[in-house]
Amino acid sequence: MSVPLERVFILNAERRRELSRSAANRRRFSVAFVVFCSIVAALSLIVLGTLLYDIFAQGTGYIWRSSEGSFGERVSAFFGTWSHFLSSPPRQTASEAGIFPSMFGTIWVCAVCGLVALPLGVATAIYLEEFKPKQTWLRRVHGFVQLNITNLAGVPSVVYGIIGMTIFVSMFQSPGSSQTPVLEFGINGIYDQYESKGLRMLRVPVDSRDAPDTQLVDGMTVYDGQGKALELNLIPVGAPIPQDEELKRRTLVNVAGGPARSRYIDEAWYYVRIPFGRSVLAGGLTLMLVVLPIVIISAQEAIRAVPQALREAALGMGCTPWQVVRKVTLPASIPGIMTGNILAMSRAIGEAAPILMIAGVVYIKSAPGNLMDSFTVMPLQIYNWASDSHREFHDLAASGIIVLLAILLFFNASAVIIRQKFQKNLG
Amino acid sequence: MMTDQPAKTASASAGTPARAKSFNATKHNGETPIIRQSAEVFAERAQNTQLGETAITISNFDARYGEFQALKNINLEIPEKSVTAFIGPSGCGKTTLLRWINRMNDIVPEARCSGKLTIRELDVLQPRLDVVELRRRVGIVFQKPNPFPKSIFENVAFGPRLHYKASRSELADLVEWALRKSALWDEVKDRLKQSALGLSGGQQQRLCIARAIAVGPEVLLMDEPCSALDPRSTLAVEDLIAELSKEYTIVIVTHNMQQAARASDSTAYLYEGELIESGPTHQVFTNPQNPETERYITGRLG
Amino acid sequence: MASASESLNVRNRSLQGLQEFWIKGLLWLSAGFSIAITVVIIVILFGEAIRFFADDSITFAEFFGSTKWTPTVGTTAESKSFGVWPLVCGTLVVTVIAIGIALPLGIVTAIFLSEYAPRKVRAFLKPALEILAGVPTVVYGFFALTFITPQLNWVHQLFFGEEGFAAFNSGAAGIAVGILCLPIITSLTEDALRAVPRSLREAAYGLGSTRFEVATRVVVPAALSGIVSAALLAIARTIGETMIVALAAGSTPNLTVDPRDGVQTMTGFMVQIAGGDFSNFGIEYLSMYAVAAVLFAMTFGLTLLGHRIRVRFREAY
């Protein structure tokens, strides 16, 4: 029982003509669609252009406008302002502020993050790619780990921020704090610190963090900021302040209850304490949690790109699985792994949300000196400036963004170069 | 290879009428494909071939991919409502020539051509040609079956939906017709809604043929349609080609000499981008004018 | 002699075996670390969330039923109200705007890249998208605050004769998040489109399809699961986005869908509590964990679903 041929409209010239769509219209529509697609695609270029233009205009415009004189003078003033910006701490007045401490904060935090995340991530990737188990239930565990990593990559960074805060900063709300640590290691000395009439720091060593206040005595030995021993010149209230600069430097006025005092802890560069508090180490480790899945996934891709034949050749020569990894897989995949690592680190450099939770909104005047120092990073500094209600700080934020983008550009460019070298090698 | 078919199948089909321009619609029900021994068919064909008017004229045709010249000065006439086979060693340009006939090579960025290629009066190579309309009139079936990841029905209805505003019932009739024509109806009539990817390779290839004829082409181009198929499916497709050639001009690329001999009315032999010989199949196979052709054919036929 | 060298050989073997064992153990530990992270995340978030709900003044019904979110008002637990909907609403408004922009634009851009773009244009556009994807989110936040909001106001002035967008508003934040998602959706969608075999395109062209018809009737449907998964992953990313909303969307929990108003998102609230100087032990501090748990559950589900779809779709070809 087949269809009567007259019901098949294809075979009926007249019916066919009736039903036929205009090819010209379809073609015109198609051309319009392609044009539409290219316009939309160009939109992303426009957005990128606008973004960069806006930021560069804002981040350099005010510097250029504020510089004066002839063109040459303006250019040199322009660069002068930039170098000031790069080398100064943030200040209350926008025109004096700079990005120096947060640049070093970024370096410290990213160093911690990289030192932990990169080896750990690459090791995990090697395990997942090169040591695939044969037993069914182990394979299931393997698949679970893999799924788990893809999921970790999707966890918002702000959640890692909370986790980092709970684990590293407060250490599950352990009783201590950064002022009263439960445990600490690497203290060079604890001092009571005073500011002399000559605006110098004078320090008197004490026994412990909670030692009673020092009783100052005229003529006792004190130390200045460089650790040089001085003889204290303690004068009563109302006595004339000495004119001699040298003497003024070690002069304190003995007001009622003693001169204004603060406790200064001289920490070694290897100083550590528990809990970590809002410190570089806590920030770096939190950032490590954020980038670890990224490192793992990119390293896995790089390792997977190594042809199976190479591994089989090595195994055939009697290599153990680890020897295969060390002699064959790793050397072949190291450029790819490096590329992935660099990209992961550039992600870490730009990440602000978890650091905002760890470091809080604070003014940091100097670069961190050890792992336990409080810190800020560039994106966070930019955030602080951008959320300031004064417009001048927005300009500063834009300048900070230029520096940040320049650093990221450097990182990404090196990743691209490595990738291209690698591709050539394969070819 | 296929020369020694089991006697049973050969005798089962012995009673069917010889393939000729005049033979009536053969009943295809899928279960008993008409399989004939090739030598027998070959003999028949030699007697029955009467080539019709020219459908496609190719003259001074050059084709290149970037710098590489794939075809050199091709002059060929392809007769109407018959089967023309392109044969030749791998890489000689058969696919290239085929794909220029319906301008499929437009989507290959580096492909260029020059010369003249006409289908009846239509100049195929004119720059302002409506390729959409051209491809509706000149269908193509590829070497590897490539059904869309859609239902069987949607696959066949795809082309008609593009070109015609047909109602659902008209489409259903058309799909049935096309599937019957390509000898697939009986196998799939109960699962038209299921994915075409679930069909076997041979069924997929016949589906692709159904899909191609459903838009009502005048010319059907087939690039090694049987290369992915087993002998049984191959013969089913060959039969289909024979059946279709009553209404369509068919061009088929093949590596199988026996297939060319069995299934085509005229043959063109290409070698390294040049047309060495063309003519009625029986002539090219039994009495090749060019020693090159002879060597190729005999080399293959052993 | 022979026996000595043999025994040496055996010793080497066992040494080697030991080394293999240790290294494998170490690698195994690193892999186990990622499991540990997940466990710790779940334990901390849900453990603290349970502590939050264990508080006498907090009920589940209030958290998921009330529409008032005032955790920082007053000092006693009674004066505070913990109805999470304003935060969820803020997040959803931003997400809808962002995905509403990024999904169509991203798909169309991906179609252009995979189907139409000449090689030279592609070589230009791809890196641009990669740069866009690599820009830190704080930069987008700044852009939203200092560029998009004023532009939106300019447009608003044009149509309504007055500036309508607040200094902090969900509209600008949504647009900026959309820009952030655009390269993500584009590249995932492009991957999906490129995975569609060339033979399908040829089949469609061979039947007389126009370029438009090939793209919309064959390529996009064949890549649909990949596109859906791209959308899901982008939504997950949007929900978890923090810096842009912290900078541009404001910090007032508002149950509003008006893009001109400021809203607070879930992430915005977390940042406000953690970065600010609220006591580390107060109930509002614990509420942060409850919000984080909700956020985590949402993104976790979306990522899981997105990857499931992606993997299944990969197997189809």
Ligand SMILES: Nc1ncnc2c1ncn2[C@@H]1O[C@H](COP(=O)(O)OP(=O)(O)OP(=O)(O)O)[C@@H](O)[C@H]1O
């Ligand atoms: N897209 C392309 N770009 C560059 N060169 C091509 C392209 N397609 C085909 N060629 C070259 O053109 C020549 C002819 O190719 P064609 O595919 O027409 O050969 P063929 O006769 O069909 O071969 P086969 O029997 O193997 O299918 C070959 O040398 C091939 O390398």
Ligand SMILES: [Mg+2]
């Ligand atoms: Mg070919």
